[in-house]
Amino acid sequence: MSTVSEAVAARHCGLRLLGLSLITNAAPGSNESGSGDTDDGPTGHQEVLEAAQAGARHLRALLMALAPRLDMEHA
Numbered sequence: 001m002s003t004v005s006e007a008v009a010a011r012h013c014g015l016r017l018l019g020l021s022l023i024t025n026a027a028p029g030s031n032e033s034g035s036g037d038t039d040d041g042p043t044g045h046q047e048v049l050e051a052a053q054a055g056a057r058h059l060r061a062l063l064m065a066l067a068p069r070l071d072m073e074h075a
Contacts, residue, residue, distance in 0.1 A: 018070075022059055024051040 003019055010017045025048045 018066075020062075022052065022055040022058065024048045024055060 007017055008018055025043050
């Protein structure tokens with residue numbers, strides 16, 4: 001999903017914002033090496049859920065480390 005319109009509206013209102021994305025299902029035919037060659041076939045629902053869970057752990061750690069710094073900058 002895109003958050004561009006929300007980001008534009010927030011900036012228009014003078015708000016500071018931070019946007020983060022977690023990609024759980026790359027485009028068909030793509031892989032980590034970027035070559036576009038894959039023999040794995042389409043990603044299934046279970047693989048997307050696993051990627052989301054793994055990403056959520058990383059995202060949580062990032063936000064926990066980042067949140068106190070954002071508060072300090074605003075003070």
